[in-house]
Amino acid sequence: MSGKPPYFSKLARYYLWYTGCFALFLVAVALLEQEGMPRLWIGHLFMFATVALYAIIGVICRTSSVTEYYVAGRRVPAMFNGMATAADWISAASFISLAGGLYLQGFDGLAFIMGWTGGFVLVALLIAPYLRKFAQYTVPDFLAARYGGGAGGRGAAVRAMAAGATILVSFTYVVAQIYAVGLIASRFTGVDFSVGIFLGLASILVCSFLGGMRAITWTQVAQYIILLVAFLIPTMWLSAKHADNPIPAVAYGSLLPKLAAREAALAQDPREEEVRAEFRRRAAEYAGRLAALPESWETGKLEAQRQLAAARARNASLTEVRQAERALATYPNSVDEARSQWSERRDANLARARPPEPHAEPFPGATKEESDNRRNNFLAVVFCLMFGTAALPHILMRAYTTPSVNDTRVSVFWTLFFILLVYLTIPALAVLAKYDIYTSLVGSDFSALPTWISYWANVDKANPLVSVADINGDGIVQLAEFAIDADVLVLATPEIGGLPYVIAGLVAAGGLAAALSTADGLLLAISNALSHDVYYKMVNPGASTQKRVTISKLLLLGVAFIAAYVASQKPADILSLVAAAFSLAGSTLFPALVLGVFWKRANHQGAIAGMLTGFAVCLVYMLRASPALGGSLDATWFGILPMAAGVFGVPAGMLGVVAVSLLTAPPSRGSEGMVDYIRAPE
Amino acid sequence: MSQTTPTDPPDDNAARQRAAARAAHWERSRRMTLLLLALWLATGFGTVFFARELSRFEVFGWPLSFYMAAQGASLVSLAIIGFYAWRMRRLDREAGIATGGEPR
Numbered sequence: 203m204s205g206k207p208p209y210f211s212k213l214a215r216y217y218l219w220y221t222g223c224f225a226l227f228l229v230a231v232a233l234l235e236q237e238g239m240p241r242l243w244i245g246h247l248f249m250f251a252t253v254a255l256y257a258i259i260g261v262i263c264r265t266s267s268v269t270e271y272y273v274a275g276r277r278v279p280a281m282f283n284g285m286a287t288a289a290d291w292i293s294a295a296s297f298i299s300l301a302g303g304l305y306l307q308g309f310d311g312l313a314f315i316m317g318w319t320g321g322f323v324l325v326a327l328l329i330a331p332y333l334r335k336f337a338q339y340t341v342p343d344f345l346a347a348r349y350g351g352g353a354g355g356r357g358a359a360v361r362a363m364a365a366g367a368t369i370l371v372s373f374t375y376v377v378a379q380i381y382a383v384g385l386i387a388s389r390f391t392g393v394d395f396s397v398g399i400f401l402g403l404a405s406i407l408v409c410s411f412l413g414g415m416r417a418i419t420w421t422q423v424a425q426y427i428i429l430l431v432a433f434l435i436p437t438m439w440l441s442a443k444h445a446d447n448p449i450p451a452v453a454y455g456s457l458l459p460k461l462a463a464r465e466a467a468l469a470q471d472p473r474e475e476e477v478r479a480e481f482r483r484r485a486a487e488y489a490g491r492l493a494a495l496p497e498s499w500e501t502g503k504l505e506a507q508r509q510l511a512a513a514r515a516r517n518a519s520l521t522e523v524r525q526a527e528r529a530l531a532t533y534p535n536s537v538d539e540a541r542s543q544w545s546e547r548r549d550a551n552l553a554r555a556r557p558p559e560p561h562a563e564p565f566p567g568a569t570k571e572e573s574d575n576r577r578n579n580f581l582a583v584v585f586c587l588m589f590g591t592a593a594l595p596h597i598l599m600r601a602y603t604t605p606s607v608n609d610t611r612v613s614v615f616w617t618l619f620f621i622l623l624v625y626l627t628i629p630a631l632a633v634l635a636k637y638d639i640y641t642s643l644v645g646s647d648f649s650a651l652p653t654w655i656s657y658w659a660n661v662d663k664a665n666p667l668v669s670v671a672d673i674n675g676d677g678i679v680q681l682a683e684f685a686i687d688a689d690v691l692v693l694a695t696p697e698i699g700g701l702p703y704v705i706a707g708l709v710a711a712g713g714l715a716a717a718l719s720t721a722d723g724l725l726l727a728i729s730n731a732l733s734h735d736v737y738y739k740m741v742n743p744g745a746s747t748q749k750r751v752t753i754s755k756l757l758l759l760g761v762a763f764i765a766a767y768v769a770s771q772k773p774a775d776i777l778s779l780v781a782a783a784f785s786l787a788g789s790t791l792f793p794a795l796v797l798g799v800f801w802k803r804a805n806h807q808g809a810i811a812g813m814l815t816g817f818a819v820c821l822v823y824m825l826r827a828s829p830a831l832g833g834s835l836d837a838t839w840f841g842i843l844p845m846a847a848g849v850f851g852v853p854a855g856m857l858g859v860v861a862v863s864l865l866t867a868p869p870s871r872g873s874e875g876m877v878d879y880i881r882a883p884e
Numbered sequence: 885m886s887q888t889t890p891t892d893p894p895d896d897n898a899a900r901q902r903a904a905a906r907a908a909h910w911e912r913s914r915r916m917t918l919l920l921l922a923l924w925l926a927t928g929f930g931t932v933f934f935a936r937e938l939s940r941f942e943v944f945g946w947p948l949s950f951y952m953a954a955q956g957a958s959l960v961s962l963a964i965i966g967f968y969a970w971r972m973r974r975l976d977r978e979a980g981i982a983t984g985g986e987p988r
Contacts, residue, residue, distance in 0.1 A: 309935075312953035316928060319958035323924045326965040327917050331972070451955065455945035562950040564935035573936070581932055588928075608976065611969035618962050629954040800914075881910045883976035 210279045232704045241703050245390035248707040253405040256421045260409030263417035268747045271414030272339045273602040280609040284616020286419045287600045289426035289719035294382030297716035302688030304632035308561040313580045317587025324592035326614040330601035332799045334610040335880040341595045342735040348798040349809040363813050365735040367790040368595040372724045374783045379721035380769040390710040396770045403766050410722050418722045425715035432712025436695045440634040450630035457637050464640045468681050469557040476674045477682040481555035488548035496537040506530045575841045582846035589852050590784025593791035596727040644681045654697035729758035781845040789816035789851025797859050802877050808863030816855025823847040909979035920964050927960040
């Protein structure tokens with residue numbers, strides 16, 4: 203391992219310089235803000251400066267060598283590989299929505315923290331070191347070599363299925379990342395959503411297009427530093443403010459009892475009860491209308507038309523006429539539409555009529571069954587996220603980039619270490635923000651609302667991200683009168699804590715870094731599966747290395763534009779799709795990968811059967827139980843939500859591999875030798 | 885698949901010894917993997933399964949079940965991965981000497 207220490211210290215020096223320059227940049231922008239630079243400019247400055255930075259790293263790291271392009275030359279030191287994988291891993295969802303989700307769901311939300319960290323034990327112990335020992339380029343490479351079969355024993359069938367699963371899983375995931383890029387860019391620079399998407403895309407492309415894995419790795423390290431700083435600064439500020447301790451992960455324990463006391467007081471408060479009663483009344487109204495369908499739809503429509511006519515007739519103010527027009531325009535077009543819209547509103551009102559749940563209490567429920575059901579779903583979600591993590595191609599692909607097997611093991615350690623720097627802070631942020639809102643916003647006067655509320659309430663008028671309305675008319679904010687979307691909390695934290703706008707710009711840049719770094723890795727995983735596994739290994743095995751890299755770059759370009767197009771259509775159920783990606787990855791790839799290492803008897807037929815059954819069981823369950831995909835929640839098994847379909851898919855896949863392998867002939871001696879080889883020490 | 889080196893049937897003493905050392909190495913690393921997975925299962929899934937019972941206890945001011953879900957299980961995972969990497973390096977090194985390979 204001679205030569206590694208100087209390389210490592212050179213890299214460390216570069217990134218220390220980089221961090222220093224970034225700190226100077228922050229200070230400079232903060233000074234400019236003091237001098238009166240407008241907010242929009244600060245937003246622009248952060249967006250363009252960071253995107254340009256990533257593009258520059260991409261240009262510096264450009265390459266056309268195959269090993270550099272696919273696996274960064276297999277010489278990324280363990281710590282930097284861990285940092286890059288952490289950036290790869292921390293997606294837009296973890297950075298932007300997870301803390302908000304924890305704020306809204308309390309204990310239940312912790313399933314995401316546990317699932318998204320615990321999965322790395324499976325990666326480290328069962329998969330990554332063996333992939334590195336095998337030392338090829340992609341996950342399908344490994345499966346095809348291990349299981350063989352097909353024409354000439356090259357495992358074309360296994361490879362095709364594994365590549366298909368890689369593409370399907372990564373594509374749904376990348377669409378969600380690009381969607382987030384568009385959202386952040388459009389909110390902070392004021393450009394159109396689709397323009398924001400293509401802006402972000404440009405930086406992804408310059409980077410991965412020119413330099414493949416090598417450029418992505420070094421950009422991701424840079425992105426990790428930005429997202430870590432962006433997440434920690436506002437949270438540490440809030441922590442110092444409320445708990446007198448700037449380390450949020452340590453400090454928030456002291457806030458939990460205070461928060462619980464506040465929650466209990468709010469649950470008893472008579473004014474809160476007044477507001478909740480109003481929501482119950484509204485829900486009952488929708489329930490009444492639903493019961494009286496289809497006549498209620500007719501009368502409602504006539505009533506809306508009559509009100510518009512009346513408003514026009516009496517020369518009412520323009521706003522009133524507009525309001526009546528909007529009411530008529532958004533009135534459901536048919537009885538079916540009315541049914542779905544009204545039941546949605548009934549449920550939304552019912553949800554707001556409930557008193558706040560204690561944040562730290564596990565699985566509150568009216569009955570033992572309800573509570574048990576919540577526990578089972580918690581466990582199922584954790585299970586799916588863990589096994590999905592251990593099968594996500596863009597994470598596993600990173601096992602190939604280190605210099606040795608030992609470095610791969612150490613690199614997974616660093617990965618989880620760097621992920622935890624952010625993930626241990628997320629539950630803290632949820633508690634801190636909740637405490638801030640429960641104590642300083644709730645009970646304050648409507649005439650003195652903080653500015654961040656009106657700002658975020660006006661970002662998306664159709665589906666307000668933050669809404670607050672004086673429902674019982676007492677002029678004081680009640681908790682039940684306030685609603686916040688999970689996606690806003692992190693972006694609004696700097697303003698909630700009263701920090702200067704430069705920090706808000708920094709947080710947006712952090713969210714952008716999280717989304718871009720994940721999108722980079724996913725796009726590369728897809729284009730590698732297409733160019734290496736499909737084109738080179740199956741279509742044209744005689745292709746020159748130059749041609750392979752060129753094809754890969756072109757495919758990357760194509761996939762990126764398709765993903766951007768899909769994201770610009772704003773697919774509605776984007777989050778459920780991402781959750782589905784984890785279940786599908788775990789069910790399809792995990793059994794074949796792990797049994798391939800740990801069970802010599804697993805053979806070609808077993809692998810194919812396992813991938814098919816895992817995939818099919820998972821998909822069928824989602825189709826039958828997910829309302830978004832045309833199923834119904836009444837069709838669940840054991841009350842497990844469709845999002846956690848992997849809980850059935852992974853065991854089914856395991857069973858498929860085992861049963862079919864035992865029923866068919868044992869694998870060839872070649873694959874047995876390969877298993878011996880990857881198990882052996884270096 | 886040029887990398888794989890299928891082991892020929894051991895026809896002399898040294899080769900047999902090497903195969904035995906490899907088998908012992910695999911046996912030990914497999915046992916450790918199993919043990920660590922059991923620990924992972926207990927801290928991750930075990931504490932959630934009994935979360936309601938455990939929330940009566942407290943650590944550093946947190947209810948135990950909340951702490952385990954928010955931080956404890958993740959930190960144990962980190963420790964498991966760290967221990968595994970450290971231990972496997974030693975096992976590899978010992979086996980490397982036993983099989984006559986270059987000690988790293």
